[in-house]
Amino acid sequence: MATLQAVTGMNDLLPGDGQGARWQRLEAAFRESCRRYGFAEVRTPLCEYVELFQRGVGETTDIVEKEMYTFEDRGGRRLALRPEGTASAVRAALEHSVLAREPVTRWFYVGPMYRAERPAKGRYREFFQVGVEVYGDGSPAVDAEVIDLAASFFRDLGLTQFKVRLNSIGGAETRARYRDALVAHFAPHRDALSPESQARLDRNPLRILDSKDPRDHGPREGAPSILDALTDDDRAHFERVQAFLTALGVPFVVDPTLVRGLDYYTRTVFEIVDTSGALGAQDTLCGGGRYDQLFTELGSAAPVPAFGFGAGIERLLLSAPIPETPKPFRVAVVAAAKADESATLAGVLGLARELRAAGIETLVDTRFASMKSQMRRANDLAATVVLVLGGNELASSTVSMKIMATGEQRSVTRAALGDELAQVQRAAAANGAP
RNA sequence: GUGGCCGUAGCUCAGCUGGUAGAGCAUCGGAUUGUGGCUCCGAUGGUCGCGGGUUCAAUCCCCGUCGGUCACCCCA
Known part of the structure; x- marks a missing residue:
């Protein structure tokens, strides 16, 4: 290789x-x-x-x-x-x-x-x-x-x-007794046993009992039970x-x-x-x-x-039929690739940190790729909500919030974002499993 | 450790009696110059596990080897 x-x-x-x-x-x-x-x-x-x-x-x-x-x-x-x-x-x-x-x-x-x-x-x-x-x-x-x-x-x-x-x-006492009884039982059949079991007869006769080799099945007939030796x-x-x-x-x-x-x-x-x-x-x-x-x-x-x-x-x-885990509430923050790259990405990172500090699982896409590509990736990663940040949003202190399940999108002020996300999360939880 | 079966694209697999490779999915791009899923179009992607042999020619046949798998052994 x-x-x-x-x-x-x-x-x-x-x-x-x-x-x-x-x-x-x-x-x-x-x-x-x-x-x-x-x-x-x-x-x-x-x-x-x-x-x-x-x-x-x-x-x-x-x-x-x-x-x-x-x-x-x-x-x-x-x-x-x-x-x-x-x-x-x-x-x-x-x-x-x-x-x-x-x-x-x-x-x-x-x-x-x-x-x-x-x-x-x-x-x-x-x-x-x-x-x-x-x-x-x-x-x-x-x-x-x-x-x-x-x-x-x-x-x-x-x-x-x-x-x-x-x-x-x-x-120990039981096993010594049982070992003797087993050896006494198997010794006359020694040649009929599988080679492995012939070796076991000397070293660890108990193991003959759970051998799956068919050759050992015959000799095992009528073997004493350990339960009788207890x-x-x-x-x-x-x-x-x-x-x-x-x-x-x-x-x-x-x-x-x-x-x-x-x-x-x-x-x-x-x-x-x-x-x-x-x-x-x-x-x-x-x-x-x-x-x-x-x-x-x-x-x-x-x-x-x-x-x-x-x-x-x-x-x-x-x-085990361990079930899939239910999808978590997850937010993706995406940069609209039309504005200034540094300013937009800085905004994306800042917004994501805010959400993370609030305990929300937040993904960022810092590739500065096409909107289509970023949306597709957010979808693949099972984001519940995508927040779009671009020149427009930065200028007006808003974000565009898209709810992936419904496709609905609206402009939300930064001040109201926390409440809006909480609302979406509640709705998603109500719709989702258990 | 012993025996059987199997190794072809990232994944699942096709490939006729030997003539140097295809599909679906995935990925990327486009149709939609800042918007996912569905659809359509296109592209990327392979020393056919590795090494040797037979042959004009090997993914295909043979041997070895590595890996996987099933049975044995053993055990969780």
Whole structure:
């Protein structure tokens, strides 16, 4: 390629393609949900020491093993672009002893994440996530409340076709037991498994369960369910999560094969998948769960229960019918190109500054181009009103005010302009949407 | 990372069995010498993704490469 281009899998968002407003509305809706549920924003660097993700997300996960952007800084330190948000947030909470100051921490974040995967629809190398985290409260009520937050946020975006999938992978004891049971089940079928799953059998047998390779379907028949391996405590926790969700009226389906690809999860795991088909294979809108061991793994002396989720903005935008924003009241000031250029443009700038100081969105056309051209541009930019300033107007301290919707135009004195515009704005608001 | 499909004007695309390119929209100008939208007329705009090969001749066939897309993998 002769011309410079953006890095593979990383996108520009340009004004005018209609997407910027949708991003802003989505983020606003998320912040509003977080406000209602009592979460506050945390911002962390998008770069961390590699070790954080190795210890936090897990050495053997695909994310850490083959998808992380890592590099050395000038001091030879090993850094990584964050592949997800939770490890950084926990690091920040620990580093600043946040839980020494409050019993429960509720954070949300919005920002870019980086994974060097092959790009596809709804999957990019730089992608944006929103997410929430709760630290310090191990109650199953937190699990249900946060899942409710996610579902409620999605409904606010106008999403109706989605499904909450829920599972419990228990704590360390449960997982050790279940791992043994799984290995015992799959070992006799080892040769029938896909090559990937044969490797998983040794490293992370749980992942065989959600393999989509048809070769793994047969051996999977009759495999033990993790739900049967839960300890009494883990089972009680899971049952209470379900009871709380039912009480909240959040529909969900329990799927014992749901396993997440990050090592830090314990007990509750969930994801919300899009069922509209708008996303193809990348149908996971949001994923999360409980990670009661993560603080300890990152060096916390005391264990801290934690729960959270992350959701992909690009994917939400692909399936959310976020409506267009209504047209704002907007004034364009235009120079009649017949008078003296400097005097007229000075007048245009002065008038525009006056309007802007009054809080009115004001566009100027300083090209000193033909009236036709300027009017056309004002129309393209969806100006509600165009104010024309030329030799005549300057001489008489007036402006020509044209209301674009009706084509009506009249001369208005500078003194009366404020009131006249306010009147037009009221009329436009009355005519326009809601 | 593996496989399939696709890369032609700013955008969406057409281009026959190989003979060096077109439309619509957009942009600019004019019809309307200080007035938008609709209509009409005109203009600008392309190393046919890039590199190599076959051929008298390649947008077209072959190979490579870059990018996109779909599936797998994985995941948000």
